[in-house]
Amino acid sequence: MTANTSESVLTDPTTNGQDGPLLEVRDLHVEFRTRDGVAKVLNGVSYHVDAGETLAVLGESGSGKSVTAQTIMGILDSPPAFVTGGSIKFRGQELLKLSPEKRRLLRGDGIAMIFQDALSALNPVFTVGFQIEEQLRIRKGMSKAEARKRAIELLDLVRIPNAKGRVRQYPHEFSGGMRQRAMIAMSLALDPQLLIADEPTTALDVTVQAQIMDLLAEIKNERQMGLILITHDLGVVAETADRIAVMYAGRIVEHGDARSVYKAPGHPYTIGLLNSLPRLDQKGQTLETIKGLPPSLLNIPSGCPFHPRCPQAAPVCSTTVPGNHDLGNGRYSKCHFAEEVVRNG
Amino acid sequence: MSDPTMAAEGVPAGQTGDYITAAEHATGTKEKTRSLWSDAWHDLTRRPLFVISMAVIAFLVVVAIFPSWFAEENPRLRDLDRARIGPNVPYLATVLAIIGSGITVIAAILATVGKLRDGVSRKMAPYVAGIGGVLLLAGGLINSVTLYLVIGALVFACGVVSGVPKVSRLLRGNAGTWGVVALLAVAGGAGLFIALDDLSTVEVGAAFGYDQQGRDIYARVVYGTRYTLLVGFSATLLTVLIGSLVGILSGYFGGWLDSLLSRIGEVFFGLPFVLGAIVILSAFRSAGFDSAPAIVAMVVMSISVLSWPVSMRIMRSAVIAAKQQDYVKAARALGASSARIIFRHLLPNCLAPVLVYATIALGAFIGAEATLSFLGIGLRDPAVSWGVMIADSRDYIRASPLLLIFPASFLTLTVLVFVTIGDAVREALDPKLK
Structure with missing residues (x-):
């Protein structure tokens, strides 16, 4: 444990490349070596995030959204997880080649993460204040009083009422929405440039969801942070995301700016996701679903991994893995018939 | 728990000013916040059996530290003229x-x-x-x-x-x-x-009578408290320290280290307690450890060496369970070092089961000391303990059963009291029983 006052690897100006995106993930491969065999969890994931921008990563459970995030953070348990290829560049610096100690110091300081279930992500035996102050004291070398002051400011920032009294309380004394706010305050303590929110609103009810999303968007704009929003809730994405990356079986199957992906999806899987949203203008209809189950990652189907469930599957789909079909304007889709799909919407 | 600010959460985020005042109004009365531990303590002090047991232990500890306040007679003074005189x-x-x-x-x-x-x-x-x-x-x-x-x-x-x-x-x-x-x-x-x-x-005087060598039994019981409790407390402390440390290491780091430490633990776990203790103690007995502190240290060591795997397993499973929790991941995601995660974030969350084991084990170790002393390999003169007294009485049990009954009833009471406390602590720390 280092109690250094200037614990930061980001002060080195040579690594501070201003050109290029804040975070760039390229062709990331991760596998889980389990007793049942090797599960290929990520198969060439690429995306980037710029400062002040929100990237939404969409997909079903098990599509690799969270694994990508945890690989970026470097908090995957290894074994069983192994990064087998690709690169992650944060401000031009290759993360996968950094020493574990340097990576540790980058966490919280450069990249921070918010977890889905704030109750289990907050330590039950410490007060909320202590958990925020701890990082400030260790990493920034603040005194107890300074850290307490800053913790109250942070809780105020995330709009926790009566922050002064609340710092002394334990997580179980907070409501669900306030816990998530506290979690956000905790992750903001070291002023990260990139925030990864892993399904931050899944455990909350709808009104609180909206508040939390507004709060995240506001903080992101104020601080010009990059924000990666991992979710399976398309409603959440529509309002806040600048760009969308749709994941399926450990790869990005469609990527583009939020508006055009919503308007004219370029992959049958995205269409399926959008169709399975309940709609206000069509009453009394059975909700559409995507037939079948997500593929087992131990045994990914040949060709396009989506073909067994795809309503538009052709013979070529089961034999050839589709490449990126450029749809213009930074959009691309991993479907053999991407152009047609967009046209027929 | 009714959270008064729950209502405030429903207000749209835009109207910040409004709901802050509403919440301040609601939380205006200062309610004392409680941690898991203070909550458990609050619960414990409301259990009569726990309070009475604690009072008994407090009394025994005072007796152990200041035996001369309670008995004027010298516990080692022999006078064969008064051998096996019954109680007054x-x-x-x-x-x-x-x-x-x-x-x-x-x-x-x-x-x-x-x-x-x-x-x-x-x-x-x-x-x-x-x-x-x-x-x-x-x-x-x-x-x-x-x-x-x-x-x-x-x-x-x-x-x-x-x-x-x-x-x-x-x-x-x-x-x-x-x-x-x-x-x-x-x-x-x-x-x-x-x-x-x-x-x-x-x-x-001589409330409990005199033993076969004409020593005051009451004085011996009083002076025996010190060694009995000393062995119990030290053995528990050592067992829990070794066990927790090994358990944390193997639970947190897992992999080959876990396998290695677990196997070592199993080897010690596999040794039969009494047999193992007999081997250890008789091996060192001939090595000339004859002063009272050395004898106590030997007994404590042999008890701990043979029982640490239990607390190691408890700690290991608690750590493995807590390690999966998101707060450990969150601590890592915020850049906490391994040492900090283990000692600041995991340990307080894993302490409860070990603490419960420790209180119950304390009673068991006091009993174990008596067992070893009874077998003639535990404490012995000049150290006096209840176990030694029971051992001394073994040849006279039928002729003068009181030689056995006085130390045995104090031993039973003490073990019972510790087990009661262990039970109460377990119930207080287990949220499912609330």
Whole structure:
């Protein structure tokens, strides 16, 4: 444990490349070596995030959204997880080649993460204040009083009422929405440039969801942070995301700016996701679903991994893995018939 | 838990000003916040059995530290002229009656406090009165003093009447309760007066008699407390320290380290306790450890060496369970180092099960010390412990059973008290039982 006052690897100006995106993930491969065999969890994931921008990563459970995030953070348990290829560049610096100690110091300081279930992500035996102050004291070398002051400011920032009294309380004394706010305050303590929110609103009810999303968007704009929003809730994405990356079986199957992906999806899987949203203008209809189950990652189907469930599957789909079909304007889709799909919407 | 700010959460985020004032209004009254530990403590202090057990332990600890306050006789003074003389029954009976009466007076005070200010003492009073009554009855029985018997029966009945819910309903209302309080106070006072008066007429000393070598059994019991508790506490501390450290390492780091440490633990776990202790202790016995501290250290070491795998397993499984929690991941995601995660974030969350084991193990280790001493390989002269006394009495059990009964009853009481505390702690720390 280092109690250094200037614990930061980001002060080195040579690594501070201003050109290029804040975070760039390229062709990331991760596998889980389990007793049942090797599960290929990520198969060439690429995306980037710029400062002040929100990237939404969409997909079903098990599509690799969270694994990508945890690989970026470097908090995957290894074994069983192994990064087998690709690169992650944060401000031009290759993360996968950094020493574990340097990576540790980058966490919280450069990249921070918010977890889905704030109750289990907050330590039950410490007060909320202590958990925020701890990082400030260790990493920034603040005194107890300074850290307490800053913790109250942070809780105020995330709009926790009566922050002064609340710092002394334990997580179980907070409501669900306030816990998530506290979690956000905790992750903001070291002023990260990139925030990864892993399904931050899944455990909350709808009104609180909206508040939390507004709060995240506001903080992101104020601080010009990059924000990666991992979710399976398309409603959440529509309002806040600048760009969308749709994941399926450990790869990005469609990527583009939020508006055009919503308007004219370029992959049958995205269409399926959008169709399975309940709609206000069509009453009394059975909700559409995507037939079948997500593929087992131990045994990914040949060709396009989506073909067994795809309503538009052709013979070529089961034999050839589709490449990126450029749809213009930074959009691309991993479907053999991407152009047609967009046209027929 | 009703969270007053829950309502405030529903207000749209835009109207910040509004709901802050609303929430401040709602949380205006300062409610004390409680951690898991202070919550458990709060719960424990409301359990009469726990409080009484703690009082007994506190008393035993005082006896262990200052035995000379309680016994004037030298526990090692041998005088074969008085070998195996039985207990001084009149003196013992009077002392029992004095203690019983004193406890009865305490019960009356507790009942009064409980009546005036609702609290723990209300629940405690019946138990305390019951204990006082039993001691008075015992005093009366062994010396056939009718007055003690009558007062004891009365006090015991008061305890039962106010302690059993169905019966205590008869006493509902002020008159009934105050009547019981008055009865307890009068009975305790009268008992105290009579017994203290009797004390001047009886011969003082040797309450428990003398052992086969003519040593004062009472003095030996008092001085034996020190070694008995010393062995119990040190063995528990050492066991928990070794076990927790190994358990944390293997639980947190997993992999080959876990396999290695677990296998080592299993080897020690596989050794039969008594056999293992006999081998260790007899091997070092010949090595010339003859002073009391050295003997105690050997016994403590052999108990700990053979029992640490239990606490290691408990700690390991607690760490593995806690490690999966998101807060550990969150701590890592915020850049905490391994040492910080283990000692600041995991340890406090894993302490509860080990603590419960420790309190129960303490009783078990006191028993283990007695077992080893009885087998002649544990403590021995110059160290005095209850186990040593039981061992000394083994050849005379049929001729003078009291040589066995006095140390054995103190041993039983102490083990019982620790197990009771362990049970209470387990219940208080287990959220499922609340």
